[in-house]
Amino acid sequence: MSGTVENQPSGRAPHRARRENQQAVIDCLISEAQLSRAEIQSQSGLSRSTLSDVLQALIAEGVVEELDAAPERQGRGRPTRPLRLSGEIARVAGVALTRAGSTILVAGLDGEVTAATRIAAPEPFDLAAATSDAATALAGLLRGADGEHGLAALAVGLPRPITATRPGRRRPPAERGEAFAEAVGVHPEWDNNSRLTALAEAQWGAGRGYRDFAYLHLDRGVGGGLILDGRLATGARGTGSEFGHLCVDPVGPRCWCGGVGCLEMYASMDAILKAARLQSSDELAEAATQGVVPAVDDAALRVAQAVSGIVSVVDVGRVVLGGSVAQVPGFVAAVAKQVAATAGRHATDGVVLVRSAMGDDAPARGGVALALRSSHLLDGYRR
Numbered sequence: 001m002s003g004t005v006e007n008q009p010s011g012r013a014p015h016r017a018r019r020e021n022q023q024a025v026i027d028c029l030i031s032e033a034q035l036s037r038a039e040i041q042s043q044s045g046l047s048r049s050t051l052s053d054v055l056q057a058l059i060a061e062g063v064v065e066e067l068d069a070a071p072e073r074q075g076r077g078r079p080t081r082p083l084r085l086s087g088e089i090a091r092v093a094g095v096a097l098t099r100a101g102s103t104i105l106v107a108g109l110d111g112e113v114t115a116a117t118r119i120a121a122p123e124p125f126d127l128a129a130a131t132s133d134a135a136t137a138l139a140g141l142l143r144g145a146d147g148e149h150g151l152a153a154l155a156v157g158l159p160r161p162i163t164a165t166r167p168g169r170r171r172p173p174a175e176r177g178e179a180f181a182e183a184v185g186v187h188p189e190w191d192n193n194s195r196l197t198a199l200a201e202a203q204w205g206a207g208r209g210y211r212d213f214a215y216l217h218l219d220r221g222v223g224g225g226l227i228l229d230g231r232l233a234t235g236a237r238g239t240g241s242e243f244g245h246l247c248v249d250p251v252g253p254r255c256w257c258g259g260v261g262c263l264e265m266y267a268s269m270d271a272i273l274k275a276a277r278l279q280s281s282d283e284l285a286e287a288a289t290q291g292v293v294p295a296v297d298d299a300a301l302r303v304a305q306a307v308s309g310i311v312s313v314v315d316v317g318r319v320v321l322g323g324s325v326a327q328v329p330g331f332v333a334a335v336a337k338q339v340a341a342t343a344g345r346h347a348t349d350g351v352v353l354v355r356s357a358m359g360d361d362a363p364a365r366g367g368v369a370l371a372l373r374s375s376h377l378l379d380g381y382r383r
């Protein structure tokens with residue numbers, strides 16, 4: 001929030017300035033869940049008096065709640081009462097469509113999941129059918145829950161990159177948005193599941209509290225997300241963070257994407273199993289526990305190469321590794337060792353590598369996080 005410019009009523013429509021100031025406060029609370037007035041002031045860049053007015057209005061509208069001061073802080077001068085978004089005022093939803101099935105979550109504005117379901121993927125897999133099934137399931141979840149509060153925002157993750165129809169706009173085929181609009185009355189935000197997982201890590205997982213970090217998703221495919229200054233970097237066409245197609249061997253084999261020696265060809269679970277001549281991730285875990293598996297070591301070396309490049313370019317202090325490959329015993333430590341052994345110190349000194357802290361519902365949780373961060377969040381409940 002350090003870049004927020006305070007909007008004074010003079011020079012632009014007062015209601016617009018007020019709205020933008022409210023959104024700045026809400027953005028702070030969405031990122032941190034609970035903050036003191038002083039912390040909000042510091043993060044939003046608003047003056048004390050403007051912040052006081054904005055908070056008074058948001059508390060009166062029931063959007064923000066003032067909590068009781070923590071007991072241990074009482075008795076040491078004037079206790080500060082932390083603030084948070086009210087979970088009650090509206091609901092958001094996060095949906096992840098994958099070839100293994102779809103996860104659908106409904107949450108309050110405080111990010112607490114209040115209803116969840118998982119449905120099977122259509123056989124054979126078809127994205128339009130999976131979308132339609134998920135929209136129907138979400139409508140059912142919303143009907144089954146307390147029906148008083150509307151759905152303020154919805155974000156849906158897809159098992160493939162989202163590409164823009166024109167620069168600066170990310171718009172998937174319209175019919176997929178219409179299934180949700182018809183079922184629940186909200187047009188979704190769309191993103192890729194790996195990028196949404198990065199957002200979930202930022203909000204609730206191993207990236208929590210870090211303004212800048214990279215998430216690499218190493219599973220059947222390889223992807224990820226870059227969190228820069230607290231936000232998911234999208235790039236010019238909305239496809240930023242396609243780490244799977246970083247070249248890690250310029251004389252390597254041709255990838256399905258058209259590139260040569262892409263990271264995904266060495267560090268996806270499928271690639272490692274094929275190179276190790278094993279059938280399942282369980283077999284791989286067993287082999288890695290018993291001794292060195294050359295295919296795992298090679299994958300760790302290639303991931304380390306990618307990590308060093310990413311860190312050199314964008315200077316993230318933390319790298320989170322997730323997906324089934326990161327669960328292979330010793331893998332994260334092997335990557336860290338290779339980064340230390342091969343990268344220049346100025347580039348990677350002090351960089352911390354950690355394993356993902358999220359579970360299987362991470363992409364849908366990331367959808368909740370994206371919906372919470374939607375700039376139109378106020379539209380659903382503002383008086």
Ligand SMILES: [Zn+2]
Pocket residue numbers: 244245255256257258259260262264
């Ligand atoms: Zn590729």
